[in-house]
Amino acid sequence: MIKIESLGFAYKNRAVFEALSIEFEPGHIYGLLGKNGTGKSTLLRTMMGLLFPDKGVVDVFGYNPSKRRPAFLQDVFMVAEEFYFPGVSVEKYVTCNAPFYPAFNQEQFWQYLKEFEIPRGNNLDQMSYGQKKKVLIAFALACNTRLLLMDEPTNGLDIMSKSQFRKVMAGVATEDKCIIISTHQVRDLETLIDFITILDNGNIQFHHNIEEIQRVLQFGFSFEKALPEDTIYKEGALTGQAFIKRVEAGEDNTGKIDLEMLYKAVNLKGPAINAAFAGVN
Structure with missing residues (x-):
């Protein structure tokens, strides 16, 4: 379970959260919705331990994300909207990064790439943004972490790729996994999401399955x-x-x-x- 109590966070003089409290449970795919600047990405990064709260408690499966414990990091993954890939082959990227995730399944990864129609031998720096995003999504799913966070995962994907994404995502939800997807593209994901959370001005405006x-x-x-x-x-x-x-x-x-x-x-x-x-x- 992810439990957030009285979370406070601010960027310099701009407060994002003052006393936000919410819980996310395994077994659901949450749709995190809200206007630009309302705190969606900030909330995801706080749960990942990439941003540190000014006050309050963030508990992810019994861990404080801010501590960045190895046991925590190997069980969480975030697909960020903006990301960087080195100029290496897909195989090299997997060889270097998969060992950090004990549950990584290489067979699953290659199957996801096949479904996304990504050539196996390509170098990452030679791919389009959409192709790179599909590689990142495939890697994230193959890590089999208990918490998977996705920030605008369908941005940069064409119509066919969005359909492939929905097909792949439909098969990854399990009772022990919590998936939280921040998106503006509601219609891309409405057949996947089974819990709706809406943020507005740093507050939970709606939270129902x-x-x-x-x-x-x-x-x-x-x-x-x-x-x-x-x-x-x-x-x-x-x-x-x-x-x-x-x-x-x-x-x-x-x-x-x-x-x-x-x-x-x-x-x-x-x-x-x-x-x-x-x-x-």
């Missing part, structure tokens, strides 16, 4: 001007109106969740959305 969301909210579309009385959020479309409403008692809700629409609703109608979840376990 997909089952809870489906139990509380219904997403619909109306071609008529009139909307259900218990509509919480609406937005116009070319032929009608999309809306979010409360699920009524006894109502069977099997409709698809629109994560992009949910994100906008939380930002624009936060109190009403949170009120709908009051008392939900």
